[in-house]
Amino acid sequence: MGLNSNKKQFFFERDRYFQKLIAIVGFLNLTLVFFDLTYIPWRDFYLQILPALTQVYDPVKGIEPHPETQNYLDKVDALQAQVLQTGLTSPQTENLLSELRLLSNRLIEENPFDVANKSGTLAKIKNEMRLHTNEQSARDGFATFWSQAYLSQTDWRSQINFFNSLIRPLIQSNYYRDINKFGNFIDRFWLLDLPFIIIFALDVLIRTYHISRSNPNLNWLEAILRRWYDLFLLLPFWRWLRVIPVTIRLYQTDLVNLEPLRKQIDRDFAINFAGELTEMIGVQAIDQMQDAIRRGDLARWLFHPETRRPYIQVNNTNEVRAIAARLFNVSIYDVLPKVQPDLEALVHYNLERTLNESPIYQKIQKIPGLSHLPAQITENLTKDFSQILYNNLIKTLEDPVSTTLMTNLIENVIDAFEAELQKKQNLPEIQSWLISWLEEIKINYVKRIAESEIEKVVEEVENLNYLVRR
Incomplete structure (x- = not known):
């Protein structure tokens, strides 16, 4: 008896540690899911705070530097190198400035920011350049900024510093996102999510097996439905629904204390449900009594x-x-x-x-x-x-x-x-x-x-x- 008791205790503790491990894995996966959901809207924030993170995660979302905006920044880098090598008044520098003025006009006309839904970023770039050069339009502002006369009069180093500190981050935030054969944006998150789904699938199978063993009258479908919310862990879409099974697992394994919240939810549900149910039953019963009186059922029952x-007697006694x-x-x-x-x-x-x-x-x-x-x-x-x-x-x-x-x-x-x-x-x-x-x-x-x-x-x-x- 002692050996059997110790063996049961051992398996119980092992299962408890295993469920805690699965709950932690689920929490990590849920964190990754919410990060993926927020990556595109918050990419500018990640780019400023953790630029190395965007370099690693951009390929997952199929994000590449936009060819036009990247070419624009490359020309600016080439200009800096050329000025340091041959000076601001050299023919090579003038050729680069001329190319930058042409690229600036194309930037304004073609709006390569629209693909990434960042037209507001281009509007901010145009407004900053117009205010910086005191020109009436952004087109004139870029033409003035990328000229030998303006850069010579205003110290080209300070102007390049202005561009690199204010304009370059805005241009760098633009990107190109490739399209697959179905017309949707490339998204390789499923590759990161697949190992988690495999782990969750194995856990669901093991749990279903144990439930069916302990309840022989249940088939596998009924055993799976005993923990229906675990199926959200296996969905490759609507991944945010995993918050339901993950929260339940964290609560069941005592990793998170949700008892006060559960009690409050139960209390609110009981109050609302009981109030509405009582009101509906009471109103319906009274309405039926009123209808019976209007139809004359009460009078017929009393006087006829x-x-x-026929009244059914249970024990032949009135x-x-x-x-x-x-x-x-x-x-x-x-x-x-x-x-x-x-x-x-x-x-x-x-x-x-x-x-x-x-x-x-x-x-x-x-x-x-x-x-x-x-x-x-x-x-x-x-x-x-x-x-x-x-x-x-x-x-x-x-x-x-x-x-x-x-x-x-x-x-x-x-x-x-x-x-x-x-x-x-x-x-x-x-x-x-x-x-x-x-x-x-x-x-x-x-x-x-x-x-x-x-x-x-x-x-x-x-x-x-x-x-x-x-």
């Missing part, structure tokens, strides 16, 4: 018993009559004897008060020797009346003739009551009052449940659970 559906009979018997045989002194005191008080108001009783009290007689008579009458009443009730219960007469009396009262209710002036008004009363209940009580009552119920349940835990 032959139209009622529980309503049995309960009524038992309560009546308990009241007569058990309760009434215990409260008989109180009843006698009440009867004695009322009888004495009635006799005191009688002139004959008052005269008898004034006769010498008979002053105590009225009190004795009252006391005897009280006891006799109470005893007679109690005995009569007992005899009524035990006498079949009395029972039959009482039953006939009750049935005749009910029949007379039904006959009066069915009169034209009574039934429509009662039905109208019932419908209005139900509408008031629906407005004043049912529709207000979602506002505060469910919240109070949930708070009471939480307090009870807290007391139980303590």
Whole structure:
């Protein structure tokens, strides 16, 4: 037994460490997925902060330097080298400046930034150059900037520094992204994601195998659906949905404490769901009752018993009559004897008060020797009346003739009551009052449940659970 226990503990700990490892791998994959999703929109930020990262990751997204903008920057580098070698006024330098002016016009006209959805970057370049040269247009600004006269008058080194510090980063941010045969941008992220998917697929298979082994009645599809959210880990699209299984795994392996969040979500869901469900059920039930009253179903049920559906008795006993009979018997045989002194005191008080108001009783009290007689008579009458009443009730219960007469009396009262209710002036008004009363209940009580009552119920349940835990 000890060896088996140790073996089970060993496998349990190993499985727990394995699941933690898978959860960590899932978290790393999810981080990579979100980085990939943000890479294109945030590439300018990565280019400024981590330029080495863009050099590594650009090929994954099929990003290459744009030929036109890269050629433009190469010409600027060639210009710097030529000025250092032959000076600013040499023919070779003038040829390069002329090429830069031509390339600047082509940059403005053809807008190579549009392919990468970076036309706003070109607009910023044009505006910076126009302000720097004090020209009215960006075209004139570039023509002035790439001229021997301007560079000579304003110190060409400071102008090249301006270009390299402000204009060059903006031009470098442009790129060309290749297109595959399906007309979509090249994206090789699946190569990075494939090893993770293989790991997740193996884990899903292992989990499914264990679930099917522990539940022989489940087939493999049903076993997979027991953890349906793990299938998001295998999708090569909508990868952001992996946040669901990864979060669940991190929580289940105690790597992340999501218990407060889970409790709050459960509480909010319970409040909203219970409130809406209670309101819908209450409103629907009242609406059905109102419709039944309008159709006359209630009147037919009350006044035409032959139209009622047969009532199914579970144990061949009319529980309503049995309960009524038992309560009546308990009241007569058990309760009434215990409260008989109180009843006698009440009867004695009322009888004495009635006799005191009688002139004959008052005269008898004034006769010498008979002053105590009225009190004795009252006391005897009280006891006799109470005893007679109690005995009569007992005899009524035990006498079949009395029972039959009482039953006939009750049935005749009910029949007379039904006959009066069915009169034209009574039934429509009662039905109208019932419908209005139900509408008031629906407005004043049912529709207000979602506002505060469910919240109070949930708070009471939480307090009870807290007391139980303590």
